[in-house]
Amino acid sequence: MSNPHTSSSGESHGSVSSYIIGFVLAVVLTVLSFGVVMTHSLSPAGTLAAISALALVQVLVHLHYFLHMGGSSEQRWNNMCFVFTVAFVAILIVGTVFIMNNTAMHMMSR
Incomplete structure (x- = not known):
């Protein structure tokens, strides 16, 4: 019997808990970005830097948890x-x- 989380070629499709973790991280990063903009707590340059950093982390979360791109061979x-x-x-x-x-x-x- 094969693993339900792998395809016929052996590629992993992740688990439900992995998708939930990715979703929660994506929502948290989105809320943080929204909060940085709405509170005006940083200078315009600081806001741009914070949004850029949060966007980069968001991309990495999506790549890891939803596209399953990792460092494995x-x-x-x-x-x-x-x-x-x-x-x-x-x-x-x-x-x-x-x-x-x-x-x-x-x-x-x-």
Whole structure:
């Protein structure tokens, strides 16, 4: 009899408790972000830094608890695909911003 939390290829799909932990962490991080903005307890730069840090932690929670991406050897292929995708999107965004900025600077000089 096979484990009910694995697929036919042996990949783990997590347990109910894992999903609940991920959900609770995601809700807590969302409430913290909302609280930072609504209380105006930090300076604008501090608020931006806090929101950015909480967003990064939120992404990591989603990757670990919902997408089941971890450091195990079984996840190596998924991790490589994810890193490639992030690098590709970063190059695309940075390149687009560079081209738009460069074009705007050249258009203004005439």
